[in-house]
Amino acid sequence: MVVFLVVGLVLLPLAMCEVPLFKCPIRDPLPIIHKYFKSGDLIIAAIMSQIYTFCNPITFENYPSEELFDDLFHFNPSRTYLASMELLSTQGRFIPNYKCDAQNSPVAVITGPNSNICLHTAAILCIYKIPLISYGSAPRMDSKTQSVFFHQMFPNQAHQYMGILHMLLYFGWTWIGVISLNDETGERFVQDFIPMLSQNGICFDFIVTMPAIAFSSEIIKAMAEGVETYKIVMGSTAKVLVLHGEIQTMIIIRLFIQLPEGEDISVKATGKILILTAQMDFTSLPLQRNWDISFIHGAISIAIHSMELSGFQKFLQEKNLTSEKEDGFIRQFWQQAFVCSFSDSTVEKGETCTGEEKLKDLPGSVFETITTAHSYSIYNGLYAVAHALHAMHSSRFKHRVTVNSRQWNLPDQEWWQLHHFLKSVSFNNSAGERILFDQNGELVTEFDIVNWVTFPNQSFLRVKVGKMDSKAPPDKMVIIRDNAVAWPAAFNQVQPLSVCNENCTAGYSRRKKEGKPFCCYDCLACPPGKISNEKDMNECSQCPAGQYPNKDQNLCLPKDISFLSYGEALGISLATVALSFSFITALVLGVFIKHRGTPIVKANNRDITYTLLISLMLSFLSALLFIGQPEKWTCLLRQTAVGIIFSVAVSCVLAKTVTVVLAFMATKPESRMRRWVGKKLSSFMVLSCSLLQATICTVWLATSPPFPDFDMHSVTETIVLECNEGSVTMFYCVLGFLGFLATISFIVAFLARKLPDSFNEAKFITFSMLVFCSVWVSFIPTYLSTKGKSMVAVEIFCILASSAGLLGCIFFPKCYIILLRPELNNKGQLIKTKN
Known part of the structure; x- marks a missing residue:
């Protein structure tokens, strides 16, 4: 047959x-x-x-x-x-x-x-x-x-689309244009391919279709549409064009490229890279024989794998x-x-054909x-x-069957049954490649990535620069030899960048532009304390604990450890001042002990005076607990020691003030205040106030004591070693009780400032408490507004200043009389009424 x-x-x-x-x-x-x-x-x-x-x-x-x-x-x-x-x-x-x-x-x-x-x-x-x-x-x-x-x-075309996607991502092209056929295949391409790109961070400046002509009467309309499409394509900032077409599409594209010659188009053509789908090939009409083909130079096409x-x-x-x-x-x-x-041809065209042409x-x-x-x-x-x-x-x-020693053929198979054998066919072709179909009747093969290179003599080469394997892992699906790719002449053989706008450099984050595709964005500098160490970061990130951003906010640097140490100028200065004042206090105490028998020392309870001087000396020395690297024991002693020592000092001042008031009132005839004047009242006041403060500190240490801690956030470039107060409430209770004692002492001293004694101690106590209260009132906002080791320095300054205020205002006038005006240190001068 x-x-x-x-x-x-x-x-x-x-x-x-x-x-x-x-x-x-x-x-x-x-x-x-x-x-x-x-x-x-x-x-x-x-x-x-x-x-x-x-x-x-x-x-x-x-x-x-x-x-x-x-x-x-x-x-x-x-x-x-x-x-x-x-x-x-x-x-x-x-x-x-x-x-x-x-x-x-x-x-x-x-x-x-x-x-x-x-x-x-x-x-x-x-x-x-x-x-x-x-x-x-x-x-x-x-x-x-x-x-x-x-x-x-x-x-399967899905494999081709996936390969184009990975190729765009490989070159970093996220801003593209898409041209498709104006038919069902083009619509299917847009429906299947466009969402895939959008989901992977690629967006589009335009998606247009090639003008379709169904009848010759529509040529004028199609040309007008072609001009508008040309303006959109060439006026776009996208450098990469994904072109979906079929075998005849190259003919239309070549006509499309010729539009500027026949129309007054002001849009200047800029360099574009064409990405062609595998359905396309180079075809032309006789009319296009001598037309320029340089437009395809540098194009990258997907092609079914082939061998010579x-x-x-x-x-x-x-x-x-x-x-x-x-x-x-x-x-x-x-x-x-x-x-x-x-x-013998009816058409005369050029020279006579010899048949020997090659x-x-x-x-x-x-x-x-x-x-x-x-x-x-x-x-x-x-x-x-x-x-x-x-x-x-x-x-x-x-x-075949055999009957009576004769072979009989069964009825011939129908030719439509050939498709069964086509589905299972598998062979090696002359190029040595295996050819077979999958269960869906589709050829099992790879795609080649082809780079088009044109020459002035109207010839061109298809250079295979890579391959696309749909079965490979996503990161290895597309393999391209970058150095083998010839880019369009407009890019000077440098791989072009096709993005909506320049990449946001490290130190900046992206912010979407309203009304623009998601690939278009503004670049905003990272806020303080945050960095971005890559291009096109959506958000700036916080540095890990123990690190801080550099000046350009693109790198995290390790923070230095910071605390108020004896090795720096501020620490040395404060320690020197503290030791100097404690030494002066010790000298004053020595003077008072040496002249303990004089009227001015004996007045207002000599023991309370000694206690006050000792507490002031300890308060100066307690400032040293705040200098140096915080340890567990120093953190436990810092605030509690200061709170108890100052409570003793202020309660001594209060006791001295009350003693002055009671002593004056006891001088009146038939006064009942005489029985309150004496050491017992003063000692009781000092002990009761000190014990109450000590109780508050004990509760603090028992419930939530201070401990060494790291402050990572207050200061940008350093980690501050500090003593965490533990319970802030208890800390302010200690300060509150101290402030209460100081306020009572100031009020009492202020009321007694005009008593008619020549050596009225209430005047000096008033000034000393005024200094004390002023220092500690200004301490709270200053302490809260400073960070790091500056907070420690502020507290040390307040301790030294308030202690120095008490020492200077109360004891320097007395030392002046004891050492420089001894003639005034007698009983007659101690009580001297006004006229």
């Missing part, structure tokens, strides 16, 4: 293409089948080169303009349906659904490269269960019956007109490609002699059919 293996590449709407869609003729693709069929049993029809298979040689001179544009831009489904039905009709006679030469039935159809062609072909041929092999982008099948008989030499076939280029370069009988298109193609005409002499923009992805897919598709036929033929021989 004679079988036609029909390659149904029905591309009549592209009949005007001068550059063929596929790369070369394939020499006898089915040698393995010839072992099982006699010569002539198998006729391989329509398996010819891309050079001329579908390029109908129609010239502009004899082609009406309206029909020309109809064929250029309108992929007419009726022509595809017609060609599909012709395969089912008697050869040479077109009678739909009638075929008398059953021996010429097609067993499979290889279709493509346009998805619409595949879809329209499947609509007819799948009714007859004829297996279809598509080497172009697969259409979306609405019928399960169609998809059963459909086999794709084109991998052995002997492929040599076969093409030696191609001549001897195959005219087998291919009715070659003469017309020859005239188109070499701009010549044969002597395809290798044609520039790459007219004809390529390499194996492209589409050529490679056709080659593998043909061999897939051959191996499936071989498997089917072998299976048929296995089912």
Whole structure:
């Protein structure tokens, strides 16, 4: 039985293409089948080169303009349906659904490269269960019956989209433009691909479609739309354009690039990088033969993985007109490609064709002699059919039966059963690659990443600069050799940056611009205390504990340990002052002890005076507890010691003041105050006040005592070693009780300041308590407003200042009389009334 293996590449709407869609003729693709069929049993029809298979040689001179544009831009489904039905009709006679030469039935159809062609072909041929092999982008099948008989030499497009996504992320291109076809495939691309990019931080300056022309009457409208689209694309700040198209799209793009020459367009073209999907290839019209192709220089395209076939280029370069009988298109193609005409041609065009012209002499923009992805897919598709036929033929021989010593063949298998063998076909092609389909009938393969490099002579190269493996981990899905990529001339061979705005450098964070895509943002400096150590941080982060931001707020530096030490000037100064005042206090105490028998020392309870001087001396020395690295014992003693010592000192002052008042009142006749004047009252007041303060401190130490701590936040660049007060409430209770005693002492002394004694101690006590209260009232806001070791210095200053105020105001006048005016130190001067 004679079988036609029909390659149904029905591309009549592209009949005007001068550059063929596929790369070369394939020499006898089915040698393995010839072992099982006699010569002539198998006729391989329509398996010819891309050079001329579908390029109908129609010239502009004899082609009406309206029909020309109809064929250029309108992929007419009726022509595809017609060609599909012709395969089912008697050869040479077109009678739909009638075929008398059953021996010429097609067993499979290889279709493509346009998805619409595949879809329209499947609509007819799948009714007859004829297996279809598509080497172009697969259409979306609405019928399960169609998809059963459909086999794709084109991998799943989802893998391609994922690869483009990872490539954009690899180069850091987050601000792009998208151009798609104005048809169902373009809509599906936008629906599937755009959300994927948005979810991964890539946004769009524009998403436009290429103008569609259904009829010649719409050319003017389409040109106007094209101008507006051109302005959007070229006026965009996006440097990267993702272009989704199919085999015919390059023709439209080349027309699109020519718009500025025919229109007054003020937008200046800027450098753009094209990212082309795998469905696209370089095609053109005769009109475009000499058009500039530099626009594609530096473009990056995704292509189905392919390898150069052995002997492929040599076969093409030696191609001549001897195959005219087998291919009715070659003469017309020859005239188109070499701009010549044969002597018997009705169309006179250029010089006379000799037939000796060589395809290798044609520039790459007219004809390529390499194996492209589409050529490679056709080659593998043909061999897939051959191996499936071989498997089917072998299976048929296995089912012979023997009856009465004679072999009988079971009924022949139907050709539609070939699809079962196509699904399971697996073989190594002549390039040594494994070819097989997955469970969905899709080819299992990788994608190549191709960089386009053009030359002034209108030729170009497709340089493989990487690969894309959908089965690899996400971080290894795309592998690119950066140094092999040739970028467009506008970028001076430097990888371009395509972002909405400049990256926010370290030390800044992003803030979204209102009304703009999420990739567009302003850069704000990090607030104090925070850093950003990477580009384009959404938020600034706090430095870890123990570190602080540097001046540029892009790095965390370790903090220095800080405390008021004896090794620094402030610590030395305060320690010196404290020791000096304690030494002076000791001298005053020595003077009073030496002159303890004099009236001025004996007055107002000598023991209370000694106690006051000792407490003042201890208060000066207690300031030393605040200097140096905080330890556990120093933290326990600091505030409690100061609170108790000052309580003793202030209670002594209060006792002396009360003693003065009672002594004056006791001088009146028949006064009952005489029994209160004496040491017992003064001692009782000092002991009771001191014990009450000691009780408060004991409760503090028992419940929540102070402890050494680290203050990491008060001072930016340092870690402050401090004594944590533990219970702030108890701390202020100690200060509050001390303030209460000081206030009572001041009020009593103030009321007694005008008593008529020559040595009225109440006046001096008034001044001393005024100084004491002023110092400690100013201490609280100052203490709360300072940070770090400055807080310790403020407290030391308050201790020294208040103690010095008591010492100076109360005892210096007495020392002056004792040492410099001894004549005044007598009993007569002690009590002297006013006139």
